[in-house]
Amino acid sequence: MIYRNYPMVSRVVFGRGSFNQLDEIIAPKRQGINAPFIFYVDDVFKGNYELISRIKLSYKDKIIYVPTTEEPKTSQIDRYVEDIIVSYRALPSGIIGIGGGIVMDVAKAVSLMLTNKGESKDYQGWDLIKHPAVYHVGIPTISGTGAEVSRTTILTGPERKLGINSDYTPFDQVILDPELTQGVSKNQWFYTGMDCFVHCVESLNGTYLNAFSESYGEKAFQLCKNIFLTDNYTEQEAQDKLMMASWHGGMSIAYSQVGVAHAMSYGLSYLLGVKHGIGNCIVFNHLSDYYPEGVALFKKMKEKHGIKLPQGICSNLREDQLNTMINVALSLEPLWENALGKDWKSIITREKLMTLYKKM
Numbered sequence: 001m002i003y004r005n006y007p008m009v010s011r012v013v014f015g016r017g018s019f020n021q022l023d024e025i026i027a028p029k030r031q032g033i034n035a036p037f038i039f040y041v042d043d044v045f046k047g048n049y050e051l052i053s054r055i056k057l058s059y060k061d062k063i064i065y066v067p068t069t070e071e072p073k074t075s076q077i078d079r080y081v082e083d084i085i086v087s088y089r090a091l092p093s094g095i096i097g098i099g100g101g102i103v104m105d106v107a108k109a110v111s112l113m114l115t116n117k118g119e120s121k122d123y124q125g126w127d128l129i130k131h132p133a134v135y136h137v138g139i140p141t142i143s144g145t146g147a148e149v150s151r152t153t154i155l156t157g158p159e160r161k162l163g164i165n166s167d168y169t170p171f172d173q174v175i176l177d178p179e180l181t182q183g184v185s186k187n188q189w190f191y192t193g194m195d196c197f198v199h200c201v202e203s204l205n206g207t208y209l210n211a212f213s214e215s216y217g218e219k220a221f222q223l224c225k226n227i228f229l230t231d232n233y234t235e236q237e238a239q240d241k242l243m244m245a246s247w248h249g250g251m252s253i254a255y256s257q258v259g260v261a262h263a264m265s266y267g268l269s270y271l272l273g274v275k276h277g278i279g280n281c282i283v284f285n286h287l288s289d290y291y292p293e294g295v296a297l298f299k300k301m302k303e304k305h306g307i308k309l310p311q312g313i314c315s316n317l318r319e320d321q322l323n324t325m326i327n328v329a330l331s332l333e334p335l336w337e338n339a340l341g342k343d344w345k346s347i348i349t350r351e352k353l354m355t356l357y358k359k360m
Helices: 018-029 074-088 101-113 186-204 211-229 235-252 260-272 276-284 292-304 319-330 333-340 350-359
Strands: 011-014 037-042 062-066 094-099 136-140 154-156 161-165 173-176
Touching (some): 011 018, 018 094, 018 136, 074 154, 094 101, 101 136, 101 154, 101 161, 173 235, 186 211, 186 235, 186 260, 186 276, 186 292, 211 235, 211 292, 260 319, 319 350
Parallel strands (some): 011 173, 037 062, 037 094, 094 136, 136 173
């Protein structure tokens, strides 16, 4: 038997106010005055002097604001890479992503494509990247996606929504500062937190489960239950705990996989542009046949926090559009195998998926 030699984030700092150490952390990685650091920042912070003023720019360093109304596209990544190559004609000292899961994925994808020829759509899949990425740093400003610790970047390409999954994808450095999550809207806090919760449910109930992934998944699962179903924590404590739940939830799928909810939400995102967190919630709400205990807890959490999910988003879709979503979902074979086992193709049918999508 061959065991996976899994790469992890090599350095991480956690603590309230730790964002202030960014300049000190990245300074030894600077390659010269013509090799800038490129900061990809969630555009929600545009004009936010309190945060932006804490990013210390030197020489040719640049801040690029990333729109987050849609999931990142392969064409967007290719454009960012081309802009760097044309502007500097040399590799940057590093790529820093500051934001939610979308910005994390942009930073990881750009850092990979700067050292791997071709278009990013050519690398959607598993272990297609051949060369190490440039130095890259992840600084999440919302908790739940696990993008800060995962080996994938979720991208929507011309033919499918699929991550660049590789051993070179994980960040070289992560800064976990719970203070940066202050001010996140309640709905976004819930949707992103549920991404973490679904990670745990799908990992803990998957056929790929092992003691490594189970240990992380159980911790994140318990944290999510405490955060979203009890009033045990102060606001600051809840921010700290959810940031660690996100980390552990991401690790829980690192050595296993996600499952039905993620596969189907990829279809929603590809066709309708539904963002990842809310897409998982919309799908998971209808998966009692696959994750009965997890869905029951999810509905309790939804009720406790007064969350109303969008209804009928698939009700007016044509059959060819529904089939497009089904094709995207079924292309994610490792997710289905984890969820249903090696005989998953005899268990899940296009008709079953059609019925589920029509409920959403």
